[in-house]
Amino acid sequence: MTLPRIAFLGPGAIAAEHARAFRQLGCPLAAVMGPDAEAAAQFAKRHAVARSTDTVADIVDADDVDAVVVASPSGEHAGQALAALRGGKHVLCEIPLGLSLAEVTAAAEAAGDRIAMACHTQRYLPVVSALRARVVAGEFEPISMSITSAIYRRSNVGWTGERRDWADDIIWHHTTHAVDTSLWLLDDGIESVQALAGPADRETGRPLDLALALRTRTGRLATIAMSYNAIRPVSEVSVFGRSETARISNWQPSHAAASEPNDLLGKAAFAQAQAFLSAIAQRPGSWPSFRDVLPTYRVIQQVYDQIRQESSPA
């Protein structure tokens, strides 16, 4: 079959990551949309994308586009994914799929026979997918785990260090990663959610620190510490299994040399793009559909509700 023609909603740093992956896989890069036409044009030039626009409809209703990568600010994800699916496009949507369970559910329900895939990209990190494979094969039986995931977002700066015109949200963005990875590795549904947040940031009104305790239906635990206050980033995962303890530091097995060269995000984005193409081509293989990841958003909605309720005046 011919490879799908890919378009991008959002011309930011993560869109560039996707563009690199799909280009490597030989897909035509058809179009890119950004609200700032000039930035979109620059992205098109830099990544050999055929055309650029500042209008979402020019992508989601276009005849020269088969699949859309939603890589816009978080608040746009659900609406744009929905529009693209209704336009008959396959969709690969950045994390979070939405800023509420309701909008994520609506997007999931709009998929029909289209591929609607979530960028829960941590699943595609080699160390995570390898451990997950061992869990599914019954070689690793998890009992409990911890994740400490911390970056710096105290001022409103993205992961490339550039200032953003939209505010990141620790609950719906990075905590969604951590919860999804926990469910993925614990291989069970979450039954109990306990959440506490630090004070709201004065600039964004959102907390920058979270403490979570999760328990699955069979009693497996995940303890998740999240911070946007990390001057020095921290990414540590420990999984305590029946007959083994697995440790992951900075998304590498903790025995890996710290200096080992790597482009982990690039590798994961490539594997993710491959999975998306396989899904479109209806080849066998697992990939996180919008529906598959709804349990993660159910947990995140609970976290959000608990924290909102708790921080509102009594």
Add this chain to the structure above:
Amino acid sequence: MTLPRIAFLGPGAIAAEHARAFRQLGCPLAAVMGPDAEAAAQFAKRHAVARSTDTVADIVDADDVDAVVVASPSGEHAGQALAALRGGKHVLCEIPLGLSLAEVTAAAEAAGDRIAMACHTQRYLPVVSALRARVVAGEFEPISMSITSAIYRRSNVGWTGERRDWADDIIWHHTTHAVDTSLWLLDDGIESVQALAGPADRETGRPLDLALALRTRTGRLATIAMSYNAIRPVSEVSVFGRSETARISNWQPSHAAASEPNDLLGKAAFAQAQAFLSAIAQRPGSWPSFRDVLPTYRVIQQVYDQIRQESSPA
């Protein structure tokens, strides 16, 4: 002044650690008590302790003893500390001070003019005391932190690998360490406690895994993952501060070489014994009295109650 004559309740591995420290500090080792007279006699011989007995009263009412180290099984701590204080002895009591807030409070109230000091020994680990000093001096302002603390206690084996005739309890023992260290570093009182536990162990009826979220009165967070299911032990602390991130691995700054020779427990036990002698000699300096650590036991009691309530049939 003359150095106090020290006696030990319990002839186990941690008592040996205390004996080494007090011997180094020049204290006469007066007596040791163990329910197994033979084991007590062996301990006395090995550590140059003047006499041994299998009766608590022979220690707490004795004229040749000034201070008692309570290093018996956890369930005995509070009762023996109380008996020793009532016998007019100074007391250095192993963690946990008791298995309920009520018994810890009763012991604290019995202290009178005697020194009643808690072995919250993690405070004496050099990396912890150094960070605490910077917090108190206002050089390090913590916002949130995470602790992952995991060892193997699935079968009933102590830290030296020897089988125990009593069951360890993750809530009252190692979680007390983690909570105390969190309060110590966050330098604030805990306001909210959220706890989830894994299934109860079939042998002991107690959970082997815990997930905790704590928040202080000023909104500082501690996320604590505890496991007794660690085939490979894990000890990781991250403290996210206003202008710095501090990381501690295996109770060393995370930049320390993994192979650095150390006897951290020995060092901490020595510093702790020094603090106890200073307190008895009424020299200035801080040391955790039974009263000082009551806030930690208040948190632990809440954790215990939440988990008990949650695991009882609805």
